Structures are given as structure tokens and as C-alpha cells.
Amino acid sequence: MLIVKKFGGSSVADKERIFNVAKRCAEDYKKGDDVVVVLSAMGKTTDGLIAQAHDINPNPPKREMDMLLATGEQMSVAYMAMALSSMDIPAVSLNAFQVAMHTSSAYMNARLKRIDTERIRNELDARKIVIVTGFQGVNRHDDFTTLGRGGSDTTAVALAAALHADACEIYTDVEGVYTADPRIVPNARKMSEVTYDEMLEFASLGAKVLHNRSVEMAKRYGVQLVVRSSLSYAEGTVVKEETKMEKMIVSGVASDLNTARISVIGVNDEPGIAFKLFNYLAAKNINIDIILQSVARDGRRDIAFTVPKTELHEALAIIDEHKDTFTARSFQYDENVAKVSIIGAGMTSNPGVAAKMFEALYNADINIQMISTSEIRITVLIDENDVARAMRAIHDKFDLGDD
Amino acid sequence: MLIVKKFGGSSVADKERIFNVAKRCAEDYKKGDDVVVVLSAMGKTTDGLIAQAHDINPNPPKREMDMLLATGEQMSVAYMAMALSSMDIPAVSLNAFQVAMHTSSAYMNARLKRIDTERIRNELDARKIVIVTGFQGVNRHDDFTTLGRGGSDTTAVALAAALHADACEIYTDVEGVYTADPRIVPNARKMSEVTYDEMLEFASLGAKVLHNRSVEMAKRYGVQLVVRSSLSYAEGTVVKEETKMEKMIVSGVASDLNTARISVIGVNDEPGIAFKLFNYLAAKNINIDIILQSVARDGRRDIAFTVPKTELHEALAIIDEHKDTFTARSFQYDENVAKVSIIGAGMTSNPGVAAKMFEALYNADINIQMISTSEIRITVLIDENDVARAMRAIHDKFDLGDD
Numbered sequence: 001m002l003i004v005k006k007f008g009g010s011s012v013a014d015k016e017r018i019f020n021v022a023k024r025c026a027e028d029y030k031k032g033d034d035v036v037v038v039l040s041a042m043g044k045t046t047d048g049l050i051a052q053a054h055d056i057n058p059n060p061p062k063r064e065m066d067m068l069l070a071t072g073e074q075m076s077v078a079y080m081a082m083a084l085s086s087m088d089i090p091a092v093s094l095n096a097f098q099v100a101m102h103t104s105s106a107y108m109n110a111r112l113k114r115i116d117t118e119r120i121r122n123e124l125d126a127r128k129i130v131i132v133t134g135f136q137g138v139n140r141h142d143d144f145t146t147l148g149r150g151g152s153d154t155t156a157v158a159l160a161a162a163l164h165a166d167a168c169e170i171y172t173d174v175e176g177v178y179t180a181d182p183r184i185v186p187n188a189r190k191m192s193e194v195t196y197d198e199m200l201e202f203a204s205l206g207a208k209v210l211h212n213r214s215v216e217m218a219k220r221y222g223v224q225l226v227v228r229s230s231l232s233y234a235e236g237t238v239v240k241e242e243t244k245m246e247k248m249i250v251s252g253v254a255s256d257l258n259t260a261r262i263s264v265i266g267v268n269d270e271p272g273i274a275f276k277l278f279n280y281l282a283a284k285n286i287n288i289d290i291i292l293q294s295v296a297r298d299g300r301r302d303i304a305f306t307v308p309k310t311e312l313h314e315a316l317a318i319i320d321e322h323k324d325t326f327t328a329r330s331f332q333y334d335e336n337v338a339k340v341s342i343i344g345a346g347m348t349s350n351p352g353v354a355a356k357m358f359e360a361l362y363n364a365d366i367n368i369q370m371i372s373t374s375e376i377r378i379t380v381l382i383d384e385n386d387v388a389r390a391m392r393a394i395h396d397k398f399d400l401g402d403d
Numbered sequence: 404m405l406i407v408k409k410f411g412g413s414s415v416a417d418k419e420r421i422f423n424v425a426k427r428c429a430e431d432y433k434k435g436d437d438v439v440v441v442l443s444a445m446g447k448t449t450d451g452l453i454a455q456a457h458d459i460n461p462n463p464p465k466r467e468m469d470m471l472l473a474t475g476e477q478m479s480v481a482y483m484a485m486a487l488s489s490m491d492i493p494a495v496s497l498n499a500f501q502v503a504m505h506t507s508s509a510y511m512n513a514r515l516k517r518i519d520t521e522r523i524r525n526e527l528d529a530r531k532i533v534i535v536t537g538f539q540g541v542n543r544h545d546d547f548t549t550l551g552r553g554g555s556d557t558t559a560v561a562l563a564a565a566l567h568a569d570a571c572e573i574y575t576d577v578e579g580v581y582t583a584d585p586r587i588v589p590n591a592r593k594m595s596e597v598t599y600d601e602m603l604e605f606a607s608l609g610a611k612v613l614h615n616r617s618v619e620m621a622k623r624y625g626v627q628l629v630v631r632s633s634l635s636y637a638e639g640t641v642v643k644e645e646t647k648m649e650k651m652i653v654s655g656v657a658s659d660l661n662t663a664r665i666s667v668i669g670v671n672d673e674p675g676i677a678f679k680l681f682n683y684l685a686a687k688n689i690n691i692d693i694i695l696q697s698v699a700r701d702g703r704r705d706i707a708f709t710v711p712k713t714e715l716h717e718a719l720a721i722i723d724e725h726k727d728t729f730t731a732r733s734f735q736y737d738e739n740v741a742k743v744s745i746i747g748a749g750m751t752s753n754p755g756v757a758a759k760m761f762e763a764l765y766n767a768d769i770n771i772q773m774i775s776t777s778e779i780r781i782t783v784l785i786d787e788n789d790v791a792r793a794m795r796a797i798h799d800k801f802d803l804g805d806d
Contacts, residue, residue, distance in 0.1 A: 015459055049478070056418055056482050057489040064488070067496050068481035071474035075452070078471035079459050085467065086460040093470050097500045098545055119545070142501055142522070 001166040002124070003028055006038040006134065006156035011171055011230045012076050013043030021230060022083040024171075025129055029089055034124045036163065038134040038156040039080060041072025062107035063143055066136070070096065070144040073133035073152075080131045091129040094119065096136040096144060101155070103137030103145045110137050110145035112154060112217075115162040132159065150211020157214045161221035168223050171230040172209050176237030177202060179252035179400040184388045187401035191251060193238045198251050201343040201377045205254035215239065249346035249353060250398045253391050256339040257384060259289065260312040261369065263304040264319070266329030269296035273326055274303055280322050281307075286315045290339075290372040290381055300329070304370065306381060309335060337369065338384040340391060342398065343377050354378050360397035366390050404569040405527070406431055409441040409537065409559035414574055414633045415479050416446030424633060425486040427574075428532055432492055437527045439566065441537040441559040442483060444475025465510035466546055469539070473499065473547040476536035476555075483534045494532040497522065499539040499547060504558070506540030506548045513540050513548035515557060515620075518565040535562065553614020560617045564624035571626050574633040575612050579640030580605060582655035582803040587791045590804035594654060596641045601654050604746040604780045608657035618642065652749035652756060653801045656794050659742040660787060662692065663715040664772065666707040667722070669732030672699035676729060677706055683725050684710075689718045693742075693775040693784055703732070707773065709784060712738060740772065741787040743794060745801065746780050757781050763800035769793050 005028070007021050021037070028035050040046075049068050053060045060068075077093035084091035098119060103110035123130045134152025137145045147154050153170055160168035177199065180188040194202070196219035203212045209227050218225050218239065228236025267273045278288055286307055294302040307315045312333065319331060347353050357378055361368060366389065370381035382390055395401055408431075410424050424440070431438050443449075452471050456463045463471075480496035487494035501522060506513035526533045537555025540548045550557050556573055563571035580602065583591040597605070599622035606615045612630050621628050621642065631639025670676045681691055689710055697705040710718045715738065722734060750756050760781055764771060769792065773784035785793055798804055 018459060053482065053485055056421060057485040059489075060485040061488050064481045064484040064496060067484070067498075068478060071477045071481075074474050074477075075471060078467045078474075079456065081467040081470070082456055082460040082463040085464050086462075093467060095470075 001032075002034040002036070002163055004036045004038065004156050004160040004163065004165045004168045005171065006152055006169065007040070007171045007230055008152065009040040009043050009045070009076075010173060012039055012080065017230075018079055018083050021171075022080060022087060022089070024230065026084065026087055026089050029129055035129045036120060036124070036159060036165070037077075037080065037129060037131045038152055038159060039073060039076040039131060040134050040152040041069075042076050042079075045072040045075065066107045066144045066146045069146050070133070070136045073135055077131040077133050084129055084131075089129060090127060091131060092123050093131045093133075094123075095133045096138045099132060101137040101158075103139050103147070105139045105141065105145070107139075107143075107145055109148040110139060112137060112147065112158045115158055117162050120159075120163065148213075150213055153211050153214035154217055157217045157221070157223050157225065160223045161217070165223075167226060168218070169226045169228060169236070170210060170214075171228060173229065173231065174209060175229045175232060175234040176227050177209055177239075177252070180391050180395050181255070184255070184391050185253070185395045185401065188252075188395065189400060189402045190234075191237050192235065193240065194251055195345045195376075196239060196241060197376050198343050198345055199239045201341065201374070202252065202254050205256045205339065205341050205343075205379075210239070249350045250342045250344035250400065251346075252343055252400060253394050253398075254341050254343060255387050255391055256341075257387065258309045259306045259337055259339050259381070260309045261304060261306050261334045261337050261381065262312070262315060262319070263302060263332040263334075264326055264328045265302050265332060266300040267303060268327040269299050269301050270327075276322070276325055277303065277319070278305075280318050281315055284314060284318055286311050286318070290370045290379065292370050306337070306339070306370070336384050337381050338387045339379050339381055340387060340394065341377050341379040342394060345376050347378070348375050356397060357394055360393045361390055364389055364393040366393070404435075405437040405439070405566055407439045407441065407559050407563040407566065407568045407571045408574065409555055409572065410443070410574045410633055411555065412443040412446055412449070412479075413576060415442055415483065420633075421482055421486050424574075425483060425490060425492070427633065429487065429490055429492045432532055438532045439523060439527070439562060439568070440480075440483065440532060440534045441555055441562060442476060442479040442534060443537050443555040444472075445479050445482075448475040448478065469510045469547045469549045472549050473536070473539045476538055480534040480536050487532055487534075492532060493530060494534060495526050496534045496536075497526075498536045499541045502535060504540040504561075506542050506550070508542045508544065508548070510542075510546075510548055512551040513542060515540060515550065515561045518561055520565050523562075523566065551616075553616055556614050556617035557620055560621045560624070560626050560628065563626045564620070568626075570629060571621070572629045572631060572639070573613060573617075574631060576632065576634065577612060578632045578635060578637040579630050580612055580642075580655070583794050583798050584658065587658070587794050588656070588798045588804070591655075591798065592803060592805045593637070594640050595638065596643065597654055598748045599642060599644060600779050601746050601748055602642045604744065604777070605655065605657050608659045608742065608744050608746070608782075613642070652753045653745045653747035653803065654749075655746055655803060656797050656801075657744050657746060658790050658794055659744075660790065661712045662709045662740055662742050662784070663712045664707060664709050664737045664740050664784065665715070665718060665722070666705060666735040666737075667729055667731045668705050668735060669703045670706060671730040672702050672704050673730075679725070679728055680706065680722070681708075683721050684718055687717065687721055689714050689721070693773045693782065695773050709740070709742070709773070739787050740784050741790045742782050742784055743790060743797065744780050744782040745797060748779050750781070751778050759800060760797055763796045764793055767792055767796040769796070 225239040628642040
């Protein structure tokens, strides 16, 4: 069996944790499995390199940033090979040049294009554990690139696809994907399985166990993932295309506090106003989410939408700059809002799911400000002070928790 | 003009020094020169990496050590490119894979075999300053190697040879090569020129401005070197094949305190004793230097020789282990000795140089314990407390100093 195992920066932050990871890898190796390990840079290494770079040049060339950052994972993989060697396990570390990991040219945000597998296969045939630098690649100019956020997860998934691995295990500091954040919903249950699409919705709603890019790649290449803890031997959550027949209609409840509502009040009821508004925001890469447009009254209507809280001030500045275009009577915004969503692949074929969710919120006396739905997700915008109560109410209503 | 400039770890130890180096490089660039910069790892970076590696594995695989250490120079070159970029000077950093620097397979002590120049030439043609990682290479297994001590100097010389550079400047924290250590001989004079062979003798005697391997390579490929300071614009010392006709007979005086004398007293006057003794030491890589064998008296003779002080105890242990073989009456050793040498290519054709040196020592009332000579060097072993006086006396006798 060929296993790709990915460990993040906190899993290799010090000597003790490095040996913990080495031990996990050695266990599979001793069972006779072929083991490929993907590592991120240790702990805060990358942050330290970025800080020093910005001290030298506040606006460093991206090409040189990637040259610099690539050293972080190279250190991790060398140390891991040394740790395994001290346990008498043959191991070899490889960076993006040595693999090679071919990417697009875009520095700091490259996309993996092709992975050569010959070197890795040769090292595996020589019965070595192969330790590969995550996050980095090489572009057609023979320069280091990095993959952007969640890059090491993407490296692991791409390697699993290229090597036709039997398993791709993503190790984190939680035991898997839960029906809700256990800090908010104490009886939240770890899911044994979740579909790629559900995982994508969970990730976009702040359940940061897997980055969307890696899930999208896993879906595209049919790589079955397991999200599990580096600190326990619990089973983890399998992320795959189809889940079991007896699957719950709703998989879980997720929340996102990084949201703010902007309302543009009393714009003329004429074509193109909304288009112009969202066009200005899109030009500045502001992410618009839920949009609500009221029915026109007296030739005027209101447009409300949400943006990430972190982009609120930029969005307001853009709107202010173009306010004459919008013919609006006033602008309002509210930072004290949050999104709560139910996610589940079973939803599409089950009517009444939304009604059940709204009923739970009504019973809990929670006001719904806006609603947005997708095939496998229903999201409501509520007061952020109601988030915990809302999640518990919904979680109970759909009977998602442990007994 | 194509210039290769090499800066050591202390020259790039912090932001201020990085910008000092960037400024020096930018000056040549702005004059229209093509500039290739070779850098070592910053300050104590390499020591830190080695310490962390040994904490994880006291006996780390050499292949993984090189993988780890290679990150040090990669950080330096990336930071330098960022510094130059902030000064609006186009620059690009390259590691050993990107150049590529082909070496032998021996990890931690590889030899440079071939340097591809295409990438560097292309970047120079695009009017960029090219910043290359010193000390590291890539072997035929596509693995990082490192060149061992003085490796970055060797990288610079090899690059200068491969690129047919017009100049190869080695920057240090002194202004060049002196007729003697200025801390010992206050009126020591910076030499404007020195031959490769003289430089080799100076280096082997502790004047650590250039490592022997780099001088040997410069000699082999006829690369003219300039040793100069990164902190001043003084002319420096040119290292080349032939120096001017009016060359001094003696170039300079050097000392080496890392030496100890071992005496094996009263061995049988029979063939093979000395051979066996030095064979045992050679088998353990103990460097023997000056050897003195007394005339036999009563069928017995004494053998004395020097070893580096750092290898004294190992040498004594080896001798003790085999003492029966040597038929010796006793062993003695003396750590309080030092070597003082005069070096000069003009010596070979000038008789009486040795006599003049000995006269200087006699006048200073300094006892000579042992003598060794080569084509361009005369070395005496003396009491280490006499070193400073001996150097001044010899320096004066040959009139080497400033007025």
C-alpha cells in the first residue's frame, strides 16, 4: 500500500513533535507500506522569513520571496530524514527541484501542473521513506514558486494523485471534521465521512481543516482523503465523492463570523444600478456573498449584501467614491452579523430542510436577516450574538450530535 | 567587464551589512559592469542549523546535512536580491540547482566538477546582478552537496574561471594580505601582490584570508584574485602567477600557534621504526609536519615531529598503544611551541635567506628548536612565548614594514 501523509507546520514545530511524526511514519513503514511524507515549514519559520524580508524590502520581488520561503520546508524535510535515520529507518528528503514539482509561473500563488514521479518511485523501491517539501514548486523558468494558502495540502493531494496512492492522510490538530465546532456545540459528533462538496462548503465557512484548493483537486482526481489527528490514533474523517446510503440529510452546521452587511437604501428602480455597484467592488477584489434586493416601492428599492468583515472598510470607501452613480438615499452597514449554515449532500433531494432549519431558529427566537442557498447548503445571516444558540438549536433539531 | 565578487557570512550578517554589500555591487553595476555575487550563509546561520541537526540526530546522514545547510546560502541570496531590488537594481538569486553547479558525489566535502553558465549569462544579458549561493553544489544523484571549509571562495573562483571573468574579488574583514599579522607586527605592510604559491604558504600558516582549495583552483585556472575589505575602498592584494620583477625576496612572515612537538627518545637504530610510527599516525589522519631525526648514538636515536595542537592527544594515544613497536626509552611532548615562517617566491634563487632569518632570531636571543624548508618557505619551531618578538625581529631584518 502506498500512503501519502501530510503534516502541517505545528506538527513539526520542535524536536519532540518531529519525532512524533517520524514515529507515525515508521509504523506504516514497518507494516510494509510505501510512505511519502509531505511537510510544511516548522512552526513560525515562514512568518520569521517574511518579517525579515519585509524589514529589508517592504515590497520584495515575489520571485525572491518564493526563493526565500522555499528554504522553510527544505529544513523541515532534512530534519525529518535525520530523525528517521536516528531510528534506523532509511529516509530521503526531496525538494521541489528534486521531485520535480512543476507549477505555473505565478510566484507566491502558483498552480501545480505536473509532478515527475520517477525519483520518488526509485527511492520507494529502495525501501526509503520519501519526505517531500510541501507548498513549493518549480516553474518553467527553473525558479522556485509557492502555492499560496493551504499549499502543502495541495502538494499532498497532487502527489497522491500522481503516485496513484492508496491513501492520502491529512494530519491536523483535530480528530477530523465535526458536525459543528465542538467549542460551540459540546455534543458535536465527528463525521466518519463527508463528500468533497460538503467539505468545500465547510471549508468556506471557516472550518479550516482543509483548504478549498486541495479539496477541489482531490475531487477532480478522485483522491480519497482522510483528515485525522497527529496526536491520536482516532479514525478521522474520510472525504470522498459519495458517502453511504444511510447518510444524514444534513451533515453539519458551520458558522462564519468574518462577515458584515452593507445596505444601499432607496436606489432608483432602473436597470444597471446593482450591476455597477458589484462591478466596482469586483474590480477591487472584494468578495460579495449573500445579496438581497427588495421589491421596488415608489420607484425605489434597497440592495443589501455581505462582504468579509476584513474587507468592509475598503468596500465602504469604494461605495462612497461612486455614491452619485447609485442614486441612493443612504448607506448602512452592520458588523455585528454572522453566517450560520447547514451543509449536506442529502439536502437536494429532501424538501423541507430549509423549513426545519427556520423552525429551529424561530423556536430559539432568533431573527433571520438574510438567506442564501446552494445545492448542498442553506445559509442565514443573523446577529452575531445569536450564533452559538443558533448552532445548538439547529444541531439539535437535525439530531446531529452524540447521544 | 565581468566581475565576480564574493562576500563571506559576516559581510551579510544583518540588514545593514546586506545593504553595504548591495551598495558595493550596485556601484560596479552602474559603471556598466556585469556583476556576479557569491554569498555565504548569514553570520551564524550555519552553526545554528548544525546545532539543531545534532540535537535531532547526533550522527546525521551527510546527505541530509547538505540538504539542510544548503538553505543557509539560499536565504542570503534571496535577501540580497530583495535589498538590490529596493535600490531599483534588477537582481536575481540562483541556488546550485539553478546555476547548475555540478560536483562530485561526496557529501559535506564535494569537489566542483563543472558549472553551467547559460542561466547566469542569460540573466547578465538581461542586465541583472546575479547572486549565487556559495559553498553548495549538486551531484549526479540530483542531491545538494557542500564543498567543505572555504567552500564559498572556491565557488567564486570556479565561477570566475567558467565565466572567464575579468576580475574575481574576495571580500574579507581585512584590507588584504599583510607582510605579517598587524596585531603582532604593528608596522606590517599590506602587500599589493602575492603569488599563488606564496598565498598557499600564508594560508597554511594561519593567515586565513583565503582557503587553500580556492587558491589551488585559482592557480590551476589562472584566475587572478583580489583580496580586499568589504568595509573600505582600499586596493587590496592581488593574487596571481607572477609578481613584479622588483619583487621582494621575502614577502612576509607568518606564524602558527596550533602546533605541538612530540619526541620519541632512544629508539633502536634499525630500519622501519620511523616508517611504522608515521604510518600509525597517518592511518588516523594525524597531520605530521616538521620531522627531525637525530644522529644515532650507542645504537639509538631520537625522533621528533610536530602535530597540530588540536590533534596532540589523539597522536599521543596512538603512540602509547603501539609503544612496544617503537622500542623507545621515553616519550615527551611540548605544547608551548609555535611555528614562525618566512615566505617568498624570490627565496629559491637567493642564497643566504635562511642565514639572515636565523641571525635575526639569534640577535633576539630566541632558540630554534626545529627547522623545515620548502622552495618558498623557511619555518622554525620556537617557544610560543617568543612568537611576537621573533616575528618583529624577522620582519625588521628583511625590511618588510612601512617606514
